[in-house]
Structures are given as C-alpha cells and as structure tokens.
Amino acid sequence: MAVLHSAPRFTLIDGLRDVLGKALGAHLVEAHEEHGELLFTVKRDSIEDALRILRDDHGYQQLMEIAGVDYPSRPERFEVVYMLLSLTTNNRIMVKCSASEDTPVPTVTTLWPNAGWLEREVFDMYGVLFAGNTDLRRILTDYGFEGHPFRKDFPLTGYHELRYSEDEKRVVYEPVELAQDLRQFDFMSPWEGANYVLPGDEKADTPPVEEPKTTEKAGDTGAGKKTDEHAADKVSAGAPAEEDSGEDAPAPEPTEDQPARPEREGKTTDTAAATEPDPSDDDADAAKDAK
Template identity: 40%
Template sequence: MADIAIAPETLRDTIAAALGDKALNLEVALNEVVLTVSPADYHGVMQTLRDAPGCQFEQMIDLCGLDYSAYGDGRWEGPRYAVVLQLLSVSLNQRVRVRVFCADDELPVLPTITDLWSGANWYEREAFDLYGIVFDGHDDLRRILTDYGFIGHPFRKDFPLSGHVEMRYDAERQRVIYEPVSIEPREVTPRVIREDNYGGLH
C-alpha cells in the first residue's frame, strides 16, 4: 500500500487520461475527486477504474441511491434518480466518488456491477428496495430491508411518511396481517422562538 495519498488534482488528471471523453464531469470538491458518468458508459467506466494503471480501485466500499426530485427546493431540472459509489484503491491509497444518473425517471435502470465487485450485491438490492432502481443483470434483485409484500419504495421523496399499510398480529388468525393505514398524518409545526434576544447576551 502507498504510504502517502497523492494529491486529488493528480488523481483527477490520471482518471481523466484513463477515461477520455467518458467523464461527463470530473472535479475536485472538498478535497475529493468526484466523477459523473453517463448510464450508457457506467459499466465500462467502472471496469476501467478498477483495472487501469494509476487507478486500480480494487474495492467498492459504498453504493447508494438518491432521489433528486426535491433537491434545491424543487428547482432541480435534471434526471430524478442517481446512484453514487465510493471506490477505494488500497494499493495506491486513493479514493474517488462516482455518480451516475438513471436515464428514465419512470423506470430507473442501470447495469449491475456485481460482476466487477461482488460486494455490490446487497448495496444494489438496497437501492432497488428503497428507491426502485433496477440493476440489469443482477442475479438476485429482491427486497432486502422491507417485507416481500411491501408496497412502493420508502426513500422516494413522494412516498407518504405514514406508508400505505400497517401490520399487526391477529390473535384469532394467529398470524401477522396487513391493513390500510389507520393513523392520521401529523402536521409538524415549526417551533417559533418569540424572545427578541433568545440565546444572546443580556
């Protein structure tokens, strides 16, 4: 393993040389290299990042879904769903963050990368379960956190906070049953501080 991490600007230039025009955006933000790629180039770019000299990102350490529909107080005009990954090169002591947007908001689909990093398996299942992002080629894409009969994807911004159904144990039937939600949505009123000098020195 390299003792000292290289400068993020140097890594950015190395990745730019390896990817050519397949990097939609490549920048250093908060001292980290951030790469955005198109869904069409996603799998090929990930393989290049794993295998290319100077990159050698042997480990995919995180993958999560995102719903941008309420981003910027609703002013976001780009695609709705994205996947963000964190890659680590143990041998070169460097990291990169990769973001890829799904091409279709109605059916968000990306190719699986489980053939590149087997550890992506459960992460992709989580993104499917919580956001409804489908990973084409995944050999066991099913829910991992919610129940098998769960309706919808709970991390989507338009998913109701109370959900669609509630479950309880029915003593007569001696099993768990599902019923429509019976609770009323609660309106959250922000706390208002009325003192003029609250928290200030008197």
C-alpha cells in the first residue's frame, strides 16, 4: 500500500528566486540560479537578519554547512557560504556574503547552535572573523599553528613541521626543510603537445647557418693527390701479425694418451651370474650366528 506524504519528493525552483528575493528585500545584493541551485548574495552586516527571515518565514529550518572560499584578487577576498535545508518543502538554497581579513561577519549562533563549530572551522581554515561568537578558537589545526591552510597563498608544505624528538622526549616544531623542490607533474597528453618549451626545444628556433664553413685550399684538410696515392696502404703494414714466416706449422699432438680398450666379449645377458649371491657367504653368516 502506497503511503502519501504531505511534503513533495522534490521542489521545483521555478519562481522561487523571485519569491525569496522579494522577501529578503534590501538585504539582497544578487540572486541567480547555477547548476540547478539557487544562490543568494546578501550584505555582510545583514546576514543574520536574512537567514532569520528564511528560517522563520519560509521554512528553511536547518543550517547544514558553513563553507569558506578564497579569491585573493578581490578586495574582499573571502566568501562565507551558508547552506540551508527546508524539511517541509524538501529544498536547499545557498546564501553567501563577502568578507576580508579585518571585516568580521555577524555570527548566526543566535539562530542555530551548531553554527558555533562551523564558524570555528571557517575561522581556522581561512581566518574569517565572526563577531559575536563567544568561543572562536581553532578547531582542526594544532595549538600554536601559524597561518590558515585553506588560503590560496598558503604553501602546500606549510611553514612548520612536527616530529618526536628522542633527545627531548617530546613533540617539537621545526621549520620545513625540503630536500628537493616541489615537483610539478604534467598530465597533458603527449599527442596534444605541451604549451611550454621543453629542455632542448629552444634550439629548434635557431636559424641554420647561412654560409657553410669552407677551406681556402685542399691542403688544409689533408686531401690532395699525395694523400690519394697512399690511400690503399695498410696502416698495420710491418706489424708482427702481418709478417709471413713462409712455413706451415705442424698439427698439434693429441692431448689424450689412453690405449684403445678391447671390445667386450659376449653380451650383457651373460653377466647374470655375476649378480647372483655367493652360497658361501650364507654359510659364513650362519657360523657367526651360532657363535
């Protein structure tokens, strides 16, 4: 038997952008659809009021996630993205605002208690400050960690590394020292060709020599009539290997000095008597047992 639910399986977003955009009013900066989802950009100082309207008036009860994005080329390089879920309409939307290193974002812990941990994560990874968060501490990195790992200008190897010191019997921090430069792997297809100059390819653009190098006379190169007359002479003439003694060397003596064996007389079937036991051996064994 099929069970009917009041909430639809999914909600179409057609017309939803205009409804929610009108509800946000002056708090809204931009609203657009991307990849089948609605994104609303609101003013940073109005983020708490905008999210309160969406929660109380339009049924977006749950704050699923708070994420950060870094755009170093922008004046306000960070974006804080809030992902909301409506259980009654089975619909998700994203609300975001921009911020910089010294412009705090109002906290939304007054709306959702779980925002405390989510804001701590964005602060730890990106360095975004949240005004009103009473427990804004690092949550993923270690004590005394310097920098924010998810920023685009943070080095992939970090600034410090930790290890256990056998001498001090504790974990110590040390500056990162790389034995070699960070490798850059190229996954481009060799059939398409690289978009950079490979080692040695810089010679391909070198123009050929306009005038070949020549000599003024043949004697400078060692060529000429005098050289051609001796071209057939052997360089090894007069060497011991080239001298002919005129005598044929005798054949070497054989290395084996073993007389020829006489042929076997009879056949192998005639040797059966040699393999039969001697009766006298049995008598000798019996005499030993009697003793």
